[in-house]
Amino acid sequence: MTPLYQRVAFVGLGLIAGSMALAMRRGGLVAETVGTARSAESRAIAAEIGLVDHVTDTAAEAVQGADLVVLCVPVGAMDAVAQDIAPHLAQGATVTDVGSVKQAIIDAVGPYMPDNVHFIPGHPLAGTEHSGPRAGFAELFDNRWTILTPQDGVDAAALDRLTRLWQGMGAQVDVMDPPHHDLVLAVTSHTPHLIAYTMVGVADDLRRVTDSEVIKYSAAGFRDFTRIAASDPTMWRDVFLTNKDATLEILGRFTEELFALQRAIRRGDGEHLHAYFTRTRAIRRGIIDAGQDTDAPDFGRSKR
Ligand SMILES: NC(=O)c1ccc[n+]([C@@H]2O[C@H](COP(=O)([O-])OP(=O)(O)OC[C@H]3O[C@@H](n4cnc5c(N)ncnc54)[C@H](O)[C@@H]3O)[C@@H](O)[C@H]2O)c1
Numbered sequence: 001m002t003p004l005y006q007r008v009a010f011v012g013l014g015l016i017a018g019s020m021a022l023a024m025r026r027g028g029l030v031a032e033t034v035g036t037a038r039s040a041e042s043r044a045i046a047a048e049i050g051l052v053d054h055v056t057d058t059a060a061e062a063v064q065g066a067d068l069v070v071l072c073v074p075v076g077a078m079d080a081v082a083q084d085i086a087p088h089l090a091q092g093a094t095v096t097d098v099g100s101v102k103q104a105i106i107d108a109v110g111p112y113m114p115d116n117v118h119f120i121p122g123h124p125l126a127g128t129e130h131s132g133p134r135a136g137f138a139e140l141f142d143n144r145w146t147i148l149t150p151q152d153g154v155d156a157a158a159l160d161r162l163t164r165l166w167q168g169m170g171a172q173v174d175v176m177d178p179p180h181h182d183l184v185l186a187v188t189s190h191t192p193h194l195i196a197y198t199m200v201g202v203a204d205d206l207r208r209v210t211d212s213e214v215i216k217y218s219a220a221g222f223r224d225f226t227r228i229a230a231s232d233p234t235m236w237r238d239v240f241l242t243n244k245d246a247t248l249e250i251l252g253r254f255t256e257e258l259f260a261l262q263r264a265i266r267r268g269d270g271e272h273l274h275a276y277f278t279r280t281r282a283i284r285r286g287i288i289d290a291g292q293d294t295d296a297p298d299f300g301r302s303k304r
């Protein structure tokens, strides 16, 4: 197969960049990969494990001659990285990113992009609580969605090529407008993370009362929360600071619902609770039936 890109440059060499580099290699999708990271330690690890074909000391060096540049740093760092690489981008290159928020990145990166470059923002809806160059794995994007948020007038051939690259890495691709992406992700990813962080914080406070029983007897539900709450603090700080409006909107709705459930418990309103849990169970089953829950444990699913 002819490679889709000749030279792909990653700025940032953590979980997502590493997984992309490995998935590209698995699919024989690109001729050459090059990457750089801010810390010398990450660069040394990436070179040692052969995550990309070449590791460079600077982002400027990495992007030179690249026909695809992928920004894989925390959302709050995109601005500085874009400014840094802009003068070194090759004519006709595509620049994309993998940030969890889209409108803020477009606002931060867009102004630095030269006219002769195609800027096509993106977001793979796949991840883990692990970070750094050793965290990546080639299968991360298999059967998951990647959302691209191109602006009006995007070059159709550049969009098609990037779409085929993500498909080659195992993902299904959808196009969305950036504010809609940010609202959808506030519901499906950002607010759930905040709730998990909060629940684990509450349990930690309670630990003083219950000694270590919270950890010792932590059931599956709480364990899932602790996995999510172990995610990278810098990444998630930036997500909430840059997707502020959508997250606050969803949190407002969440607290209203929580108060309604709290009232039902206080009043002994079993009917309300039962009806609510029946509705949410149907949502879970819908996700499974749509084949969107490929990595969750079975938990007796087949018997339901
Ligand atoms: N982890 C996930 O589940 C997940 C999923 C989808 C998208 N994303 C997004 O992908 C991006 C990267 O996330 P990741 O999980 O690969 O992170 P990571 O922590 O594994 O890697 C981040 C990389 O960025 C570099 N970096 C950090 N701060 C920097 C700065 N100020 N300037 C330059 N480089 C810097 C780090 O050295 C590292 O190489 C983030 O924007 C995140 O929102 C993450």
Ligand SMILES: O=C(O)C(=O)C[C@]1(C(=O)O)C=C[C@@H](O)C=C1
Residues within 6 Å of the ligand: 099, 100, 124, 125, 126, 127, 128, 129, 188, 189, 190, 228
């Ligand atoms: O499974 C996880 O660890 C994740 O939280 C991954 C997850 C998500 O919420 O689904 C987290 C942030 C992303 O931007 C995309 C994916």
